[in-house]
Amino acid sequence: MLKLKPKFDLHRDVVSDILRKEASVCRVKEYSEAVDIRILNFERDGGLLYSWKGATGTTRIGKYDSNTKQNKLLYTFDKQVCVSSCSLNKEETLLAVSLAQNTRGYDRLNPISKCLTLLIEIHPINNTKVLKAVDCRVKVQFLNQDTDKRSVLESHLLLLTEDGYVDLYHVMLTKQEGYRVVMANPERLSKTAERIVEDFCWVQWDGHTQRLYYLTHKDKFLLRCVQFYPNHHCETVLELPLELPANSFRTVKFENLGFDHYHTERPEQERVRMQVFTSKIGSMCVCYSQPLKDKQELIYTVVLVHKDCSKTFKVSVGSDESPQKASQLHPLFIPIGYYILVYLQGYFLHCINTRQQEILCHSLFLSGEDANLGLPSQSTIITVLHSEYESSGCLLDLATGRTHTAELSPAFLLQILQSDTSSRCPSSKTDPQRLAALHCLLVYMGNDPNLELKIIEWLCDNVNTFESFDQIQEFILASLYRISYEKSLGLDKVLPYSSVFDTKEVPVCLVEVPGVFCITELHTEAVFKGKARSLQGFWSELQWNTERTKYLDAVPNPRYRPSHIKADWDKLRFERRPSSHMNHMEENTKKVLSMVDTWCLDKKLVPLFQEEDHQQRELIGLTVDKLREHLNRHLPRLGKKKIDLLVVNYVAKLLELIRHMLESVWLKYKLGPRALSLTQQGSPSEWSVFHFMFRILESTRGLCLPLPPGYHTLFAVFAVRCLPHHTFLQHIDHGFLQLTETFVSRLMTDLDNSDANERLKFSILKRLPQPMEQRIYHMWDHPVSSASISRDYVRTLLEKHNKNKGFAFTGTDKPGFRPEFLPLTYLAKILSDIEEQAQNPFEEQENVDAKFVEETALKQTLILLRFEKK
Numbered sequence: 001m002l003k004l005k006p007k008f009d010l011h012r013d014v015v016s017d018i019l020r021k022e023a024s025v026c027r028v029k030e031y032s033e034a035v036d037i038r039i040l041n042f043e044r045d046g047g048l049l050y051s052w053k054g055a056t057g058t059t060r061i062g063k064y065d066s067n068t069k070q071n072k073l074l075y076t077f078d079k080q081v082c083v084s085s086c087s088l089n090k091e092e093t094l095l096a097v098s099l100a101q102n103t104r105g106y107d108r109l110n111p112i113s114k115c116l117t118l119l120i121e122i123h124p125i126n127n128t129k130v131l132k133a134v135d136c137r138v139k140v141q142f143l144n145q146d147t148d149k150r151s152v153l154e155s156h157l158l159l160l161t162e163d164g165y166v167d168l169y170h171v172m173l174t175k176q177e178g179y180r181v182v183m184a185n186p187e188r189l190s191k192t193a194e195r196i197v198e199d200f201c202w203v204q205w206d207g208h209t210q211r212l213y214y215l216t217h218k219d220k221f222l223l224r225c226v227q228f229y230p231n232h233h234c235e236t237v238l239e240l241p242l243e244l245p246a247n248s249f250r251t252v253k254f255e256n257l258g259f260d261h262y263h264t265e266r267p268e269q270e271r272v273r274m275q276v277f278t279s280k281i282g283s284m285c286v287c288y289s290q291p292l293k294d295k296q297e298l299i300y301t302v303v304l305v306h307k308d309c310s311k312t313f314k315v316s317v318g319s320d321e322s323p324q325k326a327s328q329l330h331p332l333f334i335p336i337g338y339y340i341l342v343y344l345q346g347y348f349l350h351c352i353n354t355r356q357q358e359i360l361c362h363s364l365f366l367s368g369e370d371a372n373l374g375l376p377s378q379s380t381i382i383t384v385l386h387s388e389y390e391s392s393g394c395l396l397d398l399a400t401g402r403t404h405t406a407e408l409s410p411a412f413l414l415q416i417l418q419s420d421t422s423s424r425c426p427s428s429k430t431d432p433q434r435l436a437a438l439h440c441l442l443v444y445m446g447n448d449p450n451l452e453l454k455i456i457e458w459l460c461d462n463v464n465t466f467e468s469f470d471q472i473q474e475f476i477l478a479s480l481y482r483i484s485y486e487k488s489l490g491l492d493k494v495l496p497y498s499s500v501f502d503t504k505e506v507p508v509c510l511v512e513v514p515g516v517f518c519i520t521e522l523h524t525e526a527v528f529k530g531k532a533r534s535l536q537g538f539w540s541e542l543q544w545n546t547e548r549t550k551y552l553d554a555v556p557n558p559r560y561r562p563s564h565i566k567a568d569w570d571k572l573r574f575e576r577r578p579s580s581h582m583n584h585m586e587e588n589t590k591k592v593l594s595m596v597d598t599w600c601l602d603k604k605l606v607p608l609f610q611e612e613d614h615q616q617r618e619l620i621g622l623t624v625d626k627l628r629e630h631l632n633r634h635l636p637r638l639g640k641k642k643i644d645l646l647v648v649n650y651v652a653k654l655l656e657l658i659r660h661m662l663e664s665v666w667l668k669y670k671l672g673p674r675a676l677s678l679t680q681q682g683s684p685s686e687w688s689v690f691h692f693m694f695r696i697l698e699s700t701r702g703l704c705l706p707l708p709p710g711y712h713t714l715f716a717v718f719a720v721r722c723l724p725h726h727t728f729l730q731h732i733d734h735g736f737l738q739l740t741e742t743f744v745s746r747l748m749t750d751l752d753n754s755d756a757n758e759r760l761k762f763s764i765l766k767r768l769p770q771p772m773e774q775r776i777y778h779m780w781d782h783p784v785s786s787a788s789i790s791r792d793y794v795r796t797l798l799e800k801h802n803k804n805k806g807f808a809f810t811g812t813d814k815p816g817f818r819p820e821f822l823p824l825t826y827l828a829k830i831l832s833d834i835e836e837q838a839q840n841p842f843e844e845q846e847n848v849d850a851k852f853v854e855e856t857a858l859k860q861t862l863i864l865l866r867f868e869k870k
Contacts, residue, residue, distance in 0.1 A: 001341075001371075001409055001412050002375070002407065005406075005407070006402065006403075008402065009401065009402050011401060014037060014062075015037055018035055019031045022054065033055065034053070035052040036053045037051070038050060038051050038052070039259055039396075039401060040085070041086050041258035042258075042385060043088060044207040045066075045144070046065075047063050047065055047066065048066065049063055049086050049258075050063075057080060058076050059077040060075070061095065075095050075097075075120055075122050082102075083099060084261070089155040089157075090142070092122070092123065093122065093123040093155075093173065094119060094155050094173075095120045096131075096157055097117070097140070098117045098132075100260070114134070115133070115135070115136060117159065118130055123180070123181045126180065129189055131159060132161070138162070141157070141160070141257060141258075142155060142156065142157050143158065143210060143228055143232065144210070145230045146230055153174060153181065154171060155171045155173065156170055157169040157171060158212070159193075162251070162252045164200050164252055165195060165200075166196050166198075166203070171192070172185065196226060196234060197226065199216055199218075200214040200252070203215070203254055203257070204256055204274075207256070208387045208388060209278065209388060209538070211227055212234075215242070217246075217249075221242045221248070222239055223286060227531075227539070229531075235529075235530040236529055237529055238527070238539075239527045242303065243301075244272060248271050248272040250271065253274070271291060272288055274289075275288075277386055277388075279338065280388050281488075282540075283542070284305040285303065285335070286301075286302070289301075289333075291329065292329055296317055297315065298314070299312065301313070302342075302354070303524055304357060304524075305546060308526070308553070309357070309520055309523070309524060310524055311357060312521070314519075315344075318347075329344060331344040334384055334393050336408055338354050339351050339352060339408070339444070343371075343373055344379075345375070347371065348365065349373065350363065350365050353436070355489065359506065359510060360510070360511060360516070361511070364436035365432075367515060382398075392405045393406040394406065408444065410445055417437055417438060417455070417458055419433075419434075431507075431509055431510065432468075432510055435500075438455070438475070439474070446479060446482045453664055455475065460664075460665050460668060460692055467507075469498075469499060474498060476705070477496045480653055484650060487638075488635070489541070489545040490552075490635050494559060494560060496559065496562060496703075497559075499703065501561065502561055528543050548635075548637075551634075560626075560630045562703045562705050565626045569622055572622055584625070588624035589617045589620045592652045593709075595648055606666055606714070608714070610710050613709035613710065616706050616708070616712075619706040620651060620706040624648065624651050631646070658708055669685035669688060669689055671689065675721075676717055677721075678721065678750045679751065681722075682721035686721060694715070697736065698736075710742075712738040712740050713742045713743045716737055717743060720747065720760075725760050729763050729764075741776070744772070744776050748761060
């Protein structure tokens with residue numbers, strides 16, 4: 001499921017360098033003693049702090065710089081000490097250390113504290129100040145903030161204690177002799193301490209964003225966030241009530257505050273595992289799990305602050321676990337992009353979509369043998385190193401000292417797509433997994449062109465609709481969602497994401513996952529405080545996302561549904577008179593098609609965008625208009641210009657996507673120019689392309705989405721080549737085939753007048769609208785077309801005569817006619833008098849003998865008036 005890439009190896013990057021340094025100290029060629037190296041902390045700049053046993057009974061602390069790949073010795077204790085916490089300031093002039101002390105064997109009359117916290121000057125090594133000497137664990141962490149005050153020498157240190165309080169020390173520094181950096185007034189250091197948190201039971205530090213999350217419990221559990229600003233001031237910016245069991249934390253729990261190798265928490269003491277994850281686009285997820293209960297159900301909750309809701313999942317893990325082992329089961333929470341992976345090794349893997357969380361089928365759930373992340377070690381010794389600025393996860397294996405960047409594996413997700421497709425059984429069981437995998441591939445990983453080609457190939461191999469969803473509709477909507485989802489979280493509930501939302505009743509298999517029970521609670525009651533209400537960046541985005549979600553939950557139909565424009569589309573199709581509305585639609589279409597032209601100037605493999613298709617042009621313009629109107633109504637914050645550009649790109653990408661699908665299948669079956677010839681029968685490859693085009697047409701019609709101009713012509717060409725004539729005509733009658741003037745013109749000129757082709761042409765002419773029929777007759781050199789043209793010619797003459805009455809006529813003008821044939825005489829006179837005034841429809845027509853047809857017209861008229869016999 002995960003694709004792991006090695007990032008750091010303690011033995012390769014640190015241990016080998018330490019052994020060389022110790023060999024140099026001891027003046028030996030090779031140092032063979034154990035160094036017992038231990039990872040202590042990761043700082044904001046990516047530096048790794050570690051300690052090891054020196055050659056002469058010392059304990060040394062060093063730093064590995066991930067940018068330069070160099071190691072640096074920071075400080076050496078002249079005896080063996082147990083470093084439980086360590087932090088280095090940004091300027092690398094101060095080192096804060098907490099030492100765990102063994103109190104056994106000491107005289108009761110002269111006791112020592114269990115934890116000694118020191119602040120050490122290391123530039124150069126000079127003074128040491130004792131900050132704390134207490135009988136509880138103490139964590140140390142320097143603030144590391146970007147500031148423009150380069151001339152001010154100061155550092156700020158957090159002390160977090162197991163007694164449940166946090167102190168902030170403001171350490172003023174001064175320079176001596178031009179290079180020595182020492183503490184100014186170290187004796188007054190304790191007076192600079194500022195108590196910023198009290199009575200917490202859980203705390204998490206986020207070094208990348210300089211935020212401190214902590215949990216308090218009085219009447220209820222309350223999660224608070226303290227934001228530290230560049231001026232070193234801080235304030236509480238968020239309060240969030242959480243529903244947790246009363247006795248969730250027996251001891252204080254520290255998260256992301258280094259690694260204490262001298263304190264081992266018993267598994268039964270960890271009743272709740274909890275972590276907070278954020279992303280720079282303004283999302284926040286609070287994840288926590290509870291141990292198994294009597295029903296052998298693991299309960300974990302993901303609070304989606306940006307979606308103003310929480311989702312609690314209950315997963316059955318079987319009843320064969322002993323009560324002692326069951327109490328130790330806690331999942332691993334891994335953030336990757338906008339997914340939260342909940343992983344319980346050997347049991348299940350739940351890949352939760354934190355942006356489209358309404359339906360379970362958009363989150364991937366695997367169990368049994370399929371639920372394998374491919375981690376190098378047991379998940380219990382894996383630590384997640386999270387940064388909101390990186391989409392990939394980072395995993396630390398404390399046992400081996402290796403870190404890996406973790407990304408979702410596209411190969412694994414493709415395997416899920418292809419599973420059981422040959423047997424098609426059991427479809428209802430695998431469809432939710434396929435749908436979740438498809439969306440993950442298209443939206444989260446969809447920027448890879450090679451991956452998109454593999455998905456299109458999968459669509460070609462699995463053309464028929466699955467039992468519970470239309471995979472082509474999902475491909476189109478998910479691909480379109482990808483081009484805009486990163487712009488704003490507010491688009492999640494407004495833009496189309498899945499065709500599942502368009503169905504009247506969602507299939508049960510997409511709503512329920514076997515073995516998983518989900519409870520959704522709306523309104524998380526998050527309260528933003530202080531500057532969070534006016535800050536730009538993360539807090540502004542998070543607050544706006546939360547408020548916008550509340551608004552969208554309250555209004556009806558916030559998500560744009562393409563199928564809802566069908567009534568407007570039907571009305572527009574029958575509106576034939578030019579109007580300002582039609583002109584507006586045409587302007588929208590021109591914007592879209594000009595965008596497509598700039599994207600695919602060198603891509604002419606499939607003959608699309610090469611003809612006028614008035615119906616599709618109107619639908620393109622209508623789609624742009626309706627989507628723009630919807631976004632302006634629900635997301636005015638984006639601004640009209642951004643929305644207009646987003647909408648034009650969206651519809652242009654739709655047309656380009658369909659063209660790309662056709663080009664991919666064209667290349668897959670190696671079609672050439674012969675595929676466009678109407679005089680040959682279609683091959684099996686062309687039949688496959690026709691079937692694929694039919695499914696695209698069916699899917700887009702179901703969503704009322706426009707197609708590229710020229711699509712219907714190309715589809716009709718394949719249809720007439722691949723289908724029997726009677727089946728071809730049935731497709732026309734049922735509305736699956738749209739006869740375009742370009743296609744019918746080619747049909748009339750390219751096919752000969754054999755009996756079968758004549759019958760086909762007659763049948764098609766009967767199905768054409770009258771204006772097109774009149775134009776098509778001019779292109780077919782056939783007596784029937786000539787007869788039709790002649791009738792139209794006579795009709796035109798008579799209509800013009802009715803408009804211009806008043807021609808003088810007497811029977812003596814034409815002596816050859818007798819009075820009893822007055823109707824024929826009258827008609828002949830009329831025709832002869834106005835013939836020159838009527839526009840000749842046969843001018844410049846190469847395929848028709850105009851003189852012959854005119855004579856035929858008069859002959860046909862005499863026959864119709866029964867003055868002559870056939």
